[in-house]
Amino acid sequence: MFITPEIDFDDKLANLYPLHYAASIGNVDDIVKLCHLNPSLASTPIGESRHTPLMFAAYHDQYQAIRALFSFHVSADDVDANQFTALHWAASKASTRTGDLLITQGASLNSINSEMETPLSRALVQKNYPFCLFLIEKGAATHYRNVQGQYPLNYAISHNYRNISIALIENDAPLETLSLQKYTPLLQAASSANDTVCEALIKKGANIRYVHPSNKNTACHYFATHGKTHLLKRAFKAGAFFDCPDNEGFLPIHYAAQYACFNTLQYLHSMVPRSVDSLSKRGFTPLASVIILYSTFGSNESIARRRQIVTYLLNHHANPNALTDQGVPLIIKACEIGDVYIVEALLKAGADPYVSNQQGQTCVHLAVSAGNNALLKLLSKHHANLNARNVFHQTPLSLAHSLYLYSTFMTLLELNAVPSLPPSTIFNGKPENYKYAKALLEYGAFPDGRQSPLSTLASIMESPMYLVIAHGGNVKTAQLLLDFGASTILIDTPDMGLVAPRINELLHKTKVLDQALYVSLRTDDYLSLKAKFYNKDGALKSKAPTIRVRDVHYADTTEKQNLLLSVMRIQHKNRLFELLSSHYISYFSQRYTNQIQHSPRFREYVTLQENYPRLKFIYKLKPIRLGKFGNLPLNAIHRVFITSEILDRFPALQPEDIKEVIKSLCMLDRLAYKLVDQRLNAALAIKPKNLHSNPSSTTASMLPYMQLKATCQKDHSDRKYFPEHLKTTGKRSSDGERKGNTKKLVNRFSTR
Structure with a gap:
């Protein structure tokens, strides 16, 4: 039977091994009684596991039981089948008082078990922090590594045991040992932003220039990532370089930009001024880094710092027309984000507002897609093209309509986007499209589309009036077109079956009522025209022709x-x-x-x-x-x-x-x-x-x-x-x- 000190004794086991049971529960009287009867029992191990009563007492922190056993001259360095000593078992969960008693009685501080653990390593793994500090103070060796290859200092730092790490450093633990991932203690502490441990390691003389063999990171890359400016200053005094690229070609300043660490970036730039436009292997500049990762860290505090960094870099001559790793201009990325402040900073620094991405989307298209009216106004102020077309032949105006962003649609018109009437996207009979058509006409769109007013209805397949008829004959939209001057000659078509009866009547009525007026608007002078509408006493004639918006446009003066x-x-x-x-x-x-x-x-x-x-x-x-x-x-x-x-x-x-x-x-x-x-x-x-x-x-x-x-x-x-x-x-x-x-x-x- 394999019995270890962690076992819970039942009655049967207690009867079989009374001395081990008495040691585990601290029954000093039974220990003394049994050992007086047979002194050899004090050192007798159990079966195959070879655990002695002292190991049971040490594991269960039975201080008085240990003293009683030592009175019968037991050895403190006896080992079990796995080469564990009583001090190994005490390191699992016993108090420092128990450990001190064992060491006083001759227990070895640096004995190694079958797992290559010293008592110190065992205490670290079992998270017995006071015992770790106690063993370090007693002078336990810190250079042994366990069967997994973990050194005490690397293990303590990787598990963020700060006090233990400091104690190991101060007690001359080796500073250049490598973890399983090939990290030195300093690189481990830097990656986890453990300031106190980093300062202790640098002060103790840890190698600040160590480069990780795989990712090529140095401690300075991690300091920049976490915004540890004070550690960078200490590292510089210790001989660190700030222009060492990692395996992606990133310098520490790139990481400071990515993670919006403004003070750190400012310090790194002051130390290496040429790094303001340094390129990574993928073509990132620090300015690109801060903009591309904008959405990843989108807290209000981070956004404010990113704006601050963008302004700082541009003020120090960073290239505003730099590209992302996919070849997209930074201003396009900024417009995708929708931050008006950053876009304005780029434009003021000389960014090109006419560039586009692979889909032909310009800055204006992106602002429209997001419904960002403030960004639209800014781009217009910097002379961006409000009428550019993407690869789908969409202008910003047609894109705003396709997304049914009426506010953005009206903003574009107010900014003097060309109000050309698109094809069936607007004149397709849908009620929600009426206001878009009305807005276009009010801002000067030609009511007959791109066709000649003298063309016949059958020949203008994309004229607004034809599309109104072809998509169900919306009378309200037809009246709108006529009010804004759609040609009444369009009714001269051989295929009148296309025209809905109500629209047909409307077209004929408009033509008959307004034919004479059309002639008068161009042929009559002002006084003659006025006489057609007003009596001599200045009152409006009861039979005066009805005036529509298109008539006002048609007048020549x-x-x-x-x-x-x-x-x-x-x-x-x-x-x-x-x-x-x-x-x-x-x-x-x-x-x-x-x-x-x-x-x-x-x-x-x-x-x-x-x-x-x-x-x-x-x-x-x-x-x-x-x-x-x-x-x-x-x-x-x-x-x-x-x-x-x-x-x-x-x-x-x-x-x-x-x-x-x-x-x-x-x-x-x-x-x-x-x-x-x-x-x-x-x-x-x-x-x-x-x-x-x-x-x-x-x-x-x-x-x-x-x-x-x-x-x-x-x-x-x-x-x-x-x-x-x-x-x-x-x-x-x-x-x-x-x-x-x-x-x-x-x-x-x-x-x-």
Whole structure:
């Protein structure tokens, strides 16, 4: 049976080996009793393992038991089957008092077991730190290595046993022993940033110039990596060189740059000034090192130090157009990172803003991909090309759209990127693309794309209008193109089946209405053109042609353009009022009608309620729930009805125009009240059965709105509340019909 001191005795073993058991538990009485009976038992080993009672007592730190055994003249240097002495076993976990007793009784400090361990090596492996220090103080040899080839000093440093390492150094442990990885103690301590041990080794005279046979690193490379400037200064005094490359060609300054150690880099550069542009085997300069590893160590503190290093290196004439190991210019890498500060520093130092990577991506493309508007503005300030194309033929503008980065898209336009209309990427019928198309047109994109305005629709496969039709016929986009001047001659195509009916109607209508205007814009002088729009009293003519954005562009003089803009403002103001007035009238009519629902005039209320849904159907009003809107003040009603989507349809309006429209709409509140309160009987002159018998009757369903309009035009006392421009609104094609209806209603619903 192989029994070691680590074993836990059971009853059977305790009976078989009573003296060993008594030694392990420190039962001095049993030890003395048994040894008196048979003194030879004190040194008798157990079976094959050859462990003596002294070894059991030493392992279990039984100080009194050891003293008792020594009183029977046992040897302190007896060995077991593995050449372990009692001091080896004590080194595992015993106290220094036990070790001192063993040494006093003649135990050898440097006996070696079968694993080539001395008691000191054993204590290190078993992490018995106090015992290690004790053995070192007692003069244990420090030059022995174990069966794995580990020296005590190398082992202590590799496991960061700082106090033990210092003790070994101070007690003359060899300083040039090599670890299994061929590291000297100094190289080990430097790689683990163990400042105290490094200082002790340098002070003791460790070889500061040792070069690792594989990676060619010196201690200075590690000092630079960890930013240990004070150790570099000590190393320099000890004879270190700072221009020794490792196997990658990196100098210590490269590592200081990579790990953003600014003070260290500054010191190394001051010692070796030419190292500012030193190249590694892969072509890295220190400047490239600090930028390439930017994202790897991305804490706020590291970023601040990296910016500081970039500024320092550039101020000391580092090359701003250096390349990475893949041949990519540093400014491209900086733009990929997106740090505006570093990009600006490179540009100020002379970096080329026109370079690109292997995919043809310029700095501007990279800024767009990241949605970095601040970087875009910086690049534009330094004259970067905002219209360059990558290998996929994408400009920064088309790239911003493909990524649906609207803010970046608008920033490019504001920075004067060429607003050319791309092919189907924008005019493909998707609702989210409308705002991109609108922005391009507003910034001067040609509404017919790259084709001639005189080309036929069938021949311009990439014209915006053709693409609108080919991708489902988005009427809103078609109207946008026409508003900005898309050619109406495009409708002259033999294949009219391509054109959606609503767009076909829109194209024909635009051409018929505006053909004469197109001629006038170029042939008439300013006064003749003004006479087409204004009466002699300065009022806008009711039949004046509708002005669109494209008409303003088409005018050949600034004077004419300003004239058209003023006309368009008035027309847009009228159109906005006409659009919203029906909403307001229906809303306030319903509101005031609800106030009389408990009055004796309940029948009139019911009848007017029947009219209200028809009014909403005719004018396509939004559903109004009085529970939601009934108690809102007027300014809240404005926010409900006057939205950005509505105002986008009237680009000529100025803030003062919108205020005027709101003021006019507020007057409808009083008029709606009069409609309900004063003219209710006249408004309900038609019998209820007639309403039900002909529910689609235009006259009945439009009753509240048309009655209000007729009342306002008939009753001159109310004229001051009625907006002037309402009289001249409406499309030209339906003007006569409206006037006829108004005249009939005025006659029919006159005051009593």
